[in-house]
Structures are given as structure tokens and as C-alpha cells.
Amino acid sequence: MIIDYKCPNCAANMVFDSDTGKLHCGSCDYEEEIEGYQKTYESFDTKFHTASYGDEEARQYLCKSCGAVLVTDNHTAATICSFCGSPMILGERISGDYAPTKVIPFSISKEEAEKAFKKWCRKLKFSPKEFTQGNKIKEVVGMYVPFWLYDLRGQGEAQFHCTRTHIYDSGDETITETRHFDVYRQVDLTLKDIPADASEKMADTLMDALEPFDYSGIREFNTPYLAGFLSEKYNYTDKEMLPRVTKRAEQYMDEYVASTIHGYEAVHCKGRDYHIGQLSSEYALFPVWMVYYNYDEAEYTFAMNGQTGKLAGDPPRSIPKIATSVGLATVLFFLVFRIITVLLGGPLL
Template identity: 30%
Template sequence: MSNPHGGSPAASATYPCGGCGARLEFSPGTNVLQCPYCGFRQEIQASGQQIREIAIEELGSLPRKPVGQLAPYTLVCQRCSAQTQTTATAGLCQFCGSPLVLDPNATGQIIPEGVLPFAVDHNGIRTSLGKWVSSRWFAPNSFKKVVNAESTKGTYVPHWTYDSATFSHYRGQRGVHYYVTTRDSNGNTRTERRTRWYNVSGQVSRAFDDVLVPASMALPVDKVDDLAPWPLPEAQPFQQQYLAGYYALRYDVEPENGLGEAKSRMSKVINEDCRRDIGGDAQRVDHVNTNFTNVTFKLMLLPIWVATYMYAGKSWQILINGRTGEIQGERPWSKVKIALAVVAALIALVVLFLVFRKH
């Protein structure tokens, strides 16, 4: 297969070790490339670039190809000359294991503005996974044997971020509670809470900064969202060196579609702003009209450790935030443990019943 521009296979950047000649990889939690064999370290020099916010009006002038027209890339390893076909923009040579990082200008896509480098290494993953597995009380005991740090794959996942100033007009109702006491024919009284509703309207404004929208559907979006929060202020201007030794997905969600999702996420926050502005004891929001202005966006790469394992003939996946160690994942359930827990709960209820019956 050809590269996205229909030309010859694309050479990928590698970083030779100055000590033993092997290939350097980015070392999590540092700002250096390090040799996994001899320990040689090479600092990543500042590029002098800044992470830019791009006005949405500039989107049409950016050089890019539609996602649907992109073919897999053919990467050429600079160490063994092998060719690897992939849809990732960074990975490892399938023959010699050398890091492969595609020139962002050769991807046919919008170039990332920033990257949040990995900070959690394999030792950190081992600790986080150990705690996570141990806390899955109702998972089979054998589950612990198949989940390990060595099976994880460090992957940079693309995200769109959006900024916007918003000004919203709303219509709704403010509810005020009041209480009514009634008396039945036997003289018994009962107090009921009722709500009196008043029509209201108003306006709220809010500035949104870095609303994140996953730009790849390769991983479950809800699980990726649950890895938040991300320390975005710690992001670095994009440089290929941060990807050395890791995988990087290309985006398959166009920025226009991402903006629609971002507005939907902003609207949920705006709805809560309207409720607070309405006040009272209860609120109804009937209609909100929002004007989005000064909209900007950028492409960011966020670090996720991905673990996929087989258990009971089924594939399971675990995602780990590469900065904080937060884990979101799937796990099997032990029917035996659940059954024993149910039996124990029933026995406890019977014992409590007998104790109270005696008294």
C-alpha cells in the first residue's frame, strides 16, 4: 500500500544511541531520550515553538486530507530497512523493534500543536494495576495472573480541544415550595409539599477553555473520557521525540465533528448555569439559545497505557492515564464469589431477624 499522498514509502525518524548504537526511546517523567540497553541519555531540546489556539475560521485553509481518503502509511525503518504498514503515526518496527515516528507533515492530517508526555513508567503501571486488580473483590482469583504491566502498550491518543466564549438566553420556570396541612374525617392531619411555578427568562455567559473531545474511535470514548482530568497545562509543544518508543494513533474524527460534540458538552454545563440563575427551590429549563463566539481549537496527543488480555475466551481491555495512573477497564465476574456473597447476606439477615424476634 502507498502512503497517504500516493508516493513512495515514507522514511520514519529514529534516534540512534550515542553510546551503543541502538535506538533511543522517550523516558517517562523526564525530558530525555534514553537507551533501554546502555542507559545513554539525550535531552530533548526546546523547539522554541508555542502551543497555539487556532481560530475555527482558519480550518478551511489548513492542509489536510479527509479522514476517509487516508490509506495506511508505509513506514521504512532506518535501522533494518524493513517496511511496516500501519494507520498509526508512531510505533515499533515489527522486525527489529526500533521506534518508528512518521514526519507529521507526511500524515496528510492536521499537525498536533501539543503533546502531554508520558509520566507513568512500567513500574508505576505495575503499582497501579496491582491496586486495581486487588480491589476487584468479585473478580476470579485467576484474573490477577493474566493482567500485568508487561502486556501494556503506551499509546498517544489524539484529542481535539476547543475554546469558546458563550452567551445564552433561556426561558424556564422557577419553582417555590409551600406546604399545605389537611385534616381527614378522623381528625388526622397530614402536611403536603406543593410547588408553585413562575415563568422566568434570563441570560448567562461562560468562557470555556480546553473542552476535550477524543479524536479517535479506536478506544471506547466513555472509558477515555473517564480517565480525566488531564494536566493540560503541563503539555509540551509537539516534537516527534516524545513519541519515540510509543504508538500514536491518527485521528479519525474530523475537527468539524469534534466541534459539534464539544458544543454538546458545553451545553450541558450551560444548562446547569441556567438552573442556578433561575434559583428558587426547583427549576425547569424550557429553551436555551446559545451564541458561540471566538471559537478556537487544536490537536493534542494524550498518553494512555492500553492493556488487552484474554480471559475465558474473551478479550478484555484496561486503559491507564499515562500522567496520573487513573485506571478504567473491564474485568470478569466470579459467579462463585457472587453466590457466596448472596448466601452470606441472606444468613446475616436471618440472624438479625432471629435476634430482633427474641427481643
């Protein structure tokens, strides 16, 4: 089932507006609040469970605005009609087991994203000139990426060997005194809202680089937030993603324990034993602007946090530019080195 939001004034399609946080009609400027909006998808929830099509099948949808047939892959949850540009939300893909509970709405518009990307390009020092001009953008696409947010409890203990050194003069001798300590810590931490992206298509490193998201912007999920954007349902369940967040939780615990040990010159961890359990998980959609950029017959993919504007991705490097800067550094180093040797009375050349 396709969900769309028709303007009650002029029947045009309304889309989510990142400036106001409301549904907006591009034809007559009508606006509608989203919070408290009736959750449309609940009404066809049962229908979804009796629908008979394989999860692996591609699905065909009829655009309600222009009648074109769209083929989506089996993970698409929201898309835009490639013929008429109408937003389409695929109800089955956001209901039942796939119903998100939380969303961070876009707060950066497409125009702002494009502008910020171009500005970022201009500042790239080691990229080819044609790339830094930022005018080869192929497409900027707003995408709600599925994430799991975990609350975890981490319990355990860690042992350290620490030393404190004291150096002093006694008569004509210098004495170094090293004292050894066994340090023991027991921890019991509750870690809240640790994110892990649950989409197969999105590279984990790219998504991790977009963090942090500002959790004060989290809203209860409601379908109109998706109007005008692309979205996917998760590929991995919260159980499948748990090992990945467990690793992150261990790092947080290490950092926390380390922050409680003070006053030693050397701290060496002898061993640790953590148990991490899942308290709860929530399915959330986070906003990401995907920027596809053509350069030198290749396509580069960048991602921008749709809430904070933080950018991630690897721009191409220009070898001559890097070589020049390494060359300069060598010359400078050589000069400094020369000057120092001369100061020290070394030969001039």
C-alpha cells in the same frame, strides 16, 4: 519519512523517558532535552503534500535500524519495529493537517503501569480468582491518542418553576403553605479545553473514563515525545466531533445554572435555549497505557491514563462470588428484619 533520534554518543536509538521528560539512550545513558528541540517535521512538510499515495492505502516502511519492511495501517503515526524494537515515527502522519499542537507527555513508565494494573486486579472483589492474580497480561502498550480540545462559548437562557414550602401549626390545624416562583437565568459562559477523543479505534466510553487529564502538564507538541510509543492520527475532524462536545457543553451549562439557584425545595426546569459556538480547537495527543489481558480464551482491554494512572475497563465478573455476596446480604437483611419484628413483638419464626 521515518523520524528517529540517534544517540550522538553511540548511535543507538533514543526514546522518551517518562521519569525525566527527556530523550534517553538505553545503551550509554545519554540524555537530551526536548523543549526547544528543532521541529524536524516542518522541513518535510511540503514534501508530504506532493506525496502521491491514497489515504486509504496501507503503507510500507523500511526500518532504518534493521531493514525490515513494516506495513502500517493508514492511521499509524508512530510505532515500534516489530523485528528489532526500534522506535519509528512516521513524519507524514504528524505534519500538515495532522500536525498536533499540544501533547501531554507520559509521566508513568511501562513498569509502573504494569505494577499499578496488577495491584488494581488484586483488589477486584467480584472477579474470578485467576483474573485477580493479574499474571495473564498479554501486552502493555503506550499509545498517544488523538484528542480535540475545544474552547466553546455557550449563551442562552433557562426558565424554572420553583417552590418553597412552609409548614406550621395554627390552633389545632397544621397548615402547609407553598409559594411558587418563576425563576429565570441568562448565561454567557466560555468553556475551555473540553476534550473529545478523535480516534475511531478507541471506545469513547473507555477514553471518557480516563478523564480528567491534568492540563498543567500540557506541552507544545514536539516529535521526540513520540519516540518509543505508538500513535495514531485523528480519524475525525474537529467539525465532525463538535456535536459530541456540544452535548457536554450543554451539561456543563445546566450544572452551572443549577448552581446559581438556591433556597427552594423543588426546582423544575420549564425550558432552556442554549446556543453553543466553537471559538477554537486544538489537536492534542494524550498518553494512554493500553493493557491487553488474556482470560478464559478472551482478550480484555483496559486503558490507563498515562499521566495520572487512572484505570478504566470492565473486568470479568465471577458469578459465584456475586451470588455469595447477594446471598449474604439477603441473610443479613432477613436477620435484621427478624430482630426488628421480634423487638416489635412479632413471632420468633
